[in-house]
Amino acid sequence: MPTADDSAANTDLEAVLATKGDELTRELQTLTARTDDPGGISFGKRVGDGTSVAVERLSQVAAHERLQVMLADVRRAQAKLAQGSYGECDECGARIHPDRLDALPWATHCITCASSR
Ligand SMILES: [Zn+2]
Incomplete structure (x- = not known):
């Protein structure tokens, strides 16, 4: 059994936070890239298509905000x-x-x- 002294625990924590921060940054980049890609989302001519695109866009914005909030928490935890x-x-x-x-x-x-x- 490894001994869990404070420094080892902190190193683990630093690694966990760094990994999570990288993960969130990547997710944000993926989300942004997909949203900005002109070929990614095409607006349909029918109202129904436009609505589903708008809903999808909204959920992407919500996901983006959620990721940004979580990333801010991760960075804050690293600072702490x-x-x-x-x-x-x-x-x-x-x-x-x-x-x-x-x-x-x-x-x-x-x-x-x-x-x-
Ligand atoms: Zn409190």
Whole structure:
């Protein structure tokens, strides 16, 4: 069994956050490339086609925003890790529950503040 000392745990965390950040950046690039590709989406002449394109476009915008928000959280968590404030809520300063950090390593707010955000 490897010993889980603090430095090893932080290195793991840095790797997890860096990987997630890269992943999100790639997803954002893919999404942007697809949206900007003139051959990707063609507007149909019928109203029905236009509507489905608009809906798809909206869901892409929503996905893009969601990814950007998550990427901002990942970058913030990386900064907090570097500052030594990782695991503390940005809003109220309380310790973020370890279960929450396990599920969401880039969480920058405790569950209470996150749900009221
Ligand atoms: Zn809080």
